[in-house]
Amino acid sequence: MSDANIENLLHEDRLFPPSAEFAAHAVGTQALYDEADEDYVGYWMRQATERVSWFKEPTQTLDDSNAPFFKWFADGELNVSYNCLDRHLENGGEKVAYHFVGEPGDTRTVTYQDLADEVNRFANGLKSLGVKKGDQVAIYMGMVPELAIAMLACARIGAPHSVIFGGFSADAIVDRVEDSQAKMLITCDGAWRRGTIVPLKDNCDIAMDRAESLEHCVVVRRTDHGVAMTEGRDVWWHDLVDGQSAVCEPEVMNAEDLLYLLYTSGTTAKPKGIMHTTGGYLTGAATTHALVFDIKPDDVYWCAADIGWVTGHSYIVYGPLANHTTGVMYEGTPDFPDKDRLWSIIDEYGVTIFYTAPTAIRAFMKWGAQYPEAHDLSSLRLLGTVGEPINPEAWMWYHLNIGAEKCPIVDTWWQTETGGIMISPLPGVTATKPGSATKAIPGITAEVVDSDGNPVPLGSGGFLAITKPWPSMLRSIYGDDERYVNTYWSTYPGVYFPGDGAKIDSDGYLWVLGRVDDVMNISGHRISTMEVESALVSHPAVAEAAVVGVTDDLTGQAIAAFVTLRGGFEESGALLIELKAHVSTKIGAIARPKSIIFTPDLPKTRSGKIMRRLLRDISDERILGDVTTLANAVVVEAIAEQARTKADRD
Ligand code: WTA
Numbered sequence: 001m002s003d004a005n006i007e008n009l010l011h012e013d014r015l016f017p018p019s020a021e022f023a024a025h026a027v028g029t030q031a032l033y034d035e036a037d038e039d040y041v042g043y044w045m046r047q048a049t050e051r052v053s054w055f056k057e058p059t060q061t062l063d064d065s066n067a068p069f070f071k072w073f074a075d076g077e078l079n080v081s082y083n084c085l086d087r088h089l090e091n092g093g094e095k096v097a098y099h100f101v102g103e104p105g106d107t108r109t110v111t112y113q114d115l116a117d118e119v120n121r122f123a124n125g126l127k128s129l130g131v132k133k134g135d136q137v138a139i140y141m142g143m144v145p146e147l148a149i150a151m152l153a154c155a156r157i158g159a160p161h162s163v164i165f166g167g168f169s170a171d172a173i174v175d176r177v178e179d180s181q182a183k184m185l186i187t188c189d190g191a192w193r194r195g196t197i198v199p200l201k202d203n204c205d206i207a208m209d210r211a212e213s214l215e216h217c218v219v220v221r222r223t224d225h226g227v228a229m230t231e232g233r234d235v236w237w238h239d240l241v242d243g244q245s246a247v248c249e250p251e252v253m254n255a256e257d258l259l260y261l262l263y264t265s266g267t268t269a270k271p272k273g274i275m276h277t278t279g280g281y282l283t284g285a286a287t288t289h290a291l292v293f294d295i296k297p298d299d300v301y302w303c304a305a306d307i308g309w310v311t312g313h314s315y316i317v318y319g320p321l322a323n324h325t326t327g328v329m330y331e332g333t334p335d336f337p338d339k340d341r342l343w344s345i346i347d348e349y350g351v352t353i354f355y356t357a358p359t360a361i362r363a364f365m366k367w368g369a370q371y372p373e374a375h376d377l378s379s380l381r382l383l384g385t386v387g388e389p390i391n392p393e394a395w396m397w398y399h400l401n402i403g404a405e406k407c408p409i410v411d412t413w414w415q416t417e418t419g420g421i422m423i424s425p426l427p428g429v430t431a432t433k434p435g436s437a438t439k440a441i442p443g444i445t446a447e448v449v450d451s452d453g454n455p456v457p458l459g460s461g462g463f464l465a466i467t468k469p470w471p472s473m474l475r476s477i478y479g480d481d482e483r484y485v486n487t488y489w490s491t492y493p494g495v496y497f498p499g500d501g502a503k504i505d506s507d508g509y510l511w512v513l514g515r516v517d518d519v520m521n522i523s524g525h526r527i528s529t530m531e532v533e534s535a536l537v538s539h540p541a542v543a544e545a546a547v548v549g550v551t552d553d554l555t556g557q558a559i560a561a562f563v564t565l566r567g568g569f570e571e572s573g574a575l576l577i578e579l580k581a582h583v584s585t586k587i588g589a590i591a592r593p594k595s596i597i598f599t600p601d602l603p604k605t606r607s608g609k610i611m612r613r614l615l616r617d618i619s620d621e622r623i624l625g626d627v628t629t630l631a632n633a634v635v636v637e638a639i640a641e642q643a644r645t646k647a648d649r650d
Pocket residue numbers: 264309310311385386387388389390411412413414415416417437498499500512513514515521524525526
């Protein structure tokens with residue numbers, strides 16, 4: 001992040017207080033901050049007992065005896081699917097859980113009763129294939145109701161799931177499955193995306209052959225384009241649930257039992273299996289969903305993320321269902337068949353709360369206000385954003401063109417690891433500033449610290465730090481406690497280090513500036529430089545590769561790659577295209593480099609570390625700094641020259 005950006009943010013002084021009317025009826029109040037300030041553990045305990053139904057109520061609250069391996073509510077017993085389904089049925093089974101909208105235009109209304117029946121049947125189906133409590137299940141699907149059903153069925157029988165984003169490649173499935181040792185893979189034949197079919201089952205076939213732990217593949221029929229089914233190994237979802245009973249007793253789970261793994265990028269090539277457990281996670285997801293989104297019984301709530309990311313886990317599935325909310329689930333892209341698709345869905349279903357990412361908002365801006373203007377968006381009363389810092393211009397555009405200047409905007413900062421929203425306005429309390437996620441929510445303590453871990457004075461920048469444990473925090477990295485401690489708890493002892501830079505302004509508002517490690521943020525999704533570099537180096541023509549995230553108007557950051565070829569390989573336009581495609585195959589289209597520059601060597605420190613900062617400067621066309629500490633200073637000039645001629649060509 002350049003100094004100029006920091007300056008810009010500092011000078012943002014527009015303030016948007018909630019209207020008196022919104023404040024008067026808000027779910028989240030000042031009293032919650034006061035209560036949590038007084039006793040944050042007691043505050044979370046109250047949320048846990050009031051928002052969650054326990055088979056056995058916990059008597060223990062926070063257990064910090066083995067920090068940073070914290071436990072919450074450790075003697076409590078519950079089942080997450082019971083909380084999301086069963087307890088709502090007596091008086092609310094007819095309430096809509098999801099208005100599903102398929103990309104081709106098909107729709108489905110799924111009530112809580114429908115969802116419960118499907119989950120029970122599928123849970124029995126899983127059992128019939130030998131899945132037991134504690135077995136790992138991988139899920140690789142498009143955005144269809146069966147994805148939520150599969151997750152809830154796993155939760156029901158106590159089998160931790162790991163959802164793999166449907167845009168990832170077969171290799172990414174194999175990496176994750178080999179780490180989790182999943183014995184079952186659940187997928188769809190295909191997914192609809194901009195009118196074409198994403199061949200999910202084909203990718204699964206590759207993974208089924210390579211990942212030895214996998215025994216069965218269950219396939220939802222969605223695109224019906226004809227896929228190969230291997231006898232004895234692959235099972236159609238509809239055949240599996242056919243004849244199954246709609247009663248499957250929920251497994252009694254301990255609060256600290258694993259609910260799911262979700263893999264995320266770190267600074268090495270190996271993705272981290274972030275571990276979320278049962279009681280604390282559900283408490284966090286339900287509480288933050290209710291307070292930050294101001295959830296009322298009649299709301300039609302739409303989180304337009306993909307369930308393959310943590311946002312979908314916490315704010316399409318677990319939080320909203322625990323709160324008995326009606327939601328929208330949309331399968332496709334915002335520009336299919338035209339760029340007004342989302343606005344037409346808001347209009348049709350009377351959506352009241354809408355949650356999306358800055359990268360989407362920037363695309364809406366680019367497309368123009370005529371698309372939202374063509375629809376009645378007056379049902380909206382609250383907007384949210386997540387995934388990366390939102391530029392104040394994009395915030396204002398959202399406020400004016402989607403929120404009609406009346407909807408509060410909640411800019412929510414959190415991570416896969418935090419399980420739920422950490423820094424955000426409470427919409428009935430906090431006066432918002434465009435571009436700032438404002439302050440930590442009740443029960444969370446966030447500070448900006450210097451390199452020694454001391455809080456910086458108001459008006460300065462440093463590193464974001466979370467100074468107290470919280471219920472929905474990750475418990476560890478699957479199979480790698482040491483990496484958990486090193487990554488998150490070693491920078492400042494006793495303090496959680498998220499890896500983001502931040503500023504605190506003179507009013508104590510937080511401005512998150514982005515990652516300080518080698519993790520890029522592409523369209524709000526974390527991709528590690530190492531993963532893309534490893535993918536490039538796995539191509540036979542590549543000797544060495546370095547990758548950096550560079551500023552991009554639409555996606556926030558885009559990937560710029562620098563590649564040194566092996567002897568005997570020639571630079572060519574064809575090879576360039578091949579390398580980009582290779583990364584797509586290895587990781588997924590999201591990680592495809594936007595630019596590749598061939599270079600005879602890479603700039604390195606004397607200890608041999610690639611100087612990504614320098615490459616970033618070159619890519620952002622900044623003036624080069626002092627390079628005399630480089631082992632191979634001359635190469636920098638060569639690369640810069642390459643980059644300049646490339647820019648000329650573009
Ligand atoms: C970034 C997504 C600024 C941040 C829920 C964080 C944000 C990473 C915001 C986590 C925000 C997320 N403002 N930056 N409102 N929200 N980030 O794990 O760098 O996919 O560390 O979780 O996204 O990404 P993840």
